[in-house]
Amino acid sequence: MSYNNILSEVENGIQHITVNRPKQLNALNKETIEELSQAFQSAEDDKEVQVVIVTGSGDKAFVAGADIKEFASFSVEQGKALAAEGQKKLFDLVAHMGTPVIAAVNGFALGGGLELAMSCHVRVASDQAKMGLPEVSLGVIPGYGGTQRLAHLVGKGKALEMITTAGMIDAHDAHRWGLVNQVTAPGELMDACLKMAGKMKKNSPKAIAAAIAAVNAGYETGKNGFDEEIKRFGEAFGTADFKEGTTAFMEKRKANFTGE
Ligand code: DAK
8 A cells, every 4th residue: 555654564574664754753644644544454454464663754753743733723623523533543543453563763752753652562762762742832732642641651740740841851761761661772773673573473463462452451441451361361272372382382392373
């Protein structure tokens, strides 16, 4: 599929998705959100794709937020509708993918950009990256899940500090606060992501998807994470991946998972 605002290609079982609006620091307009949604959905539907890595074009920004020039004229109704639609279409889709998603945070990740990174399962940042939720400086609040996901990742106190000051933190503080999993030199960012993806690829896709669902359940209203874990744990015993994993162990060989 060809896109106007993103690049998407599959290589060695990894789908690389790149937000490609470098002149606008990869800001998310409606069309970009739509295209990202399609690319992530196609990754989820493609059995060959075992990991997704999402990053931004150029060396300056991951994504510098929602496109301010576009959303500046939205009404109350449009704001509500677009927040609900955007959350469902992209940010919740990413968070609930069974295929693990790594954000390669190569520069500014602000507002909707940090919200996109936080929807991903893992974040690796360049030491040049800067992160923040500056929405209140524009008279709005984070609308793509940021108030919830930031608090889940760094705790309520630090989340409220970041949100109310509208300030940016650097990659090292983000690492100390638990917002990113790893920090690398800019030139080593993609290699670090590929190394992590390589480790993920060795494991059962079926079990990874079940584990993501169980972890997510603990953060969802009306769901009990422990109950979800018990259910998913039990179901694992009926999968071909479980049979292959345990058989390979006993036969002292590497498992060859099919994701079934
Ligand atoms: N939107 C549109 N254009 C942007 C942009 C953005 N978010 N960020 C940067 N650009 C553009 C700049 O306008 C500039 O374009 P030209 O003037 O060259 O045409 C170009 O990218 C380069 O930016 P700068 O010249 O500003 O570059 P600097 O290195 O000086 O500064 C910066 C980099 C990242 C510190 C600065 O660009 C900046 O502060 N950018 C804005 C950051 C920000 O406030 N982002 C928005 C956060 S609020 C919604 C749901 C959620 C949201 C909105 C709506 N609905 C459901 C409706 C979320 C809102 C947010 O994300």
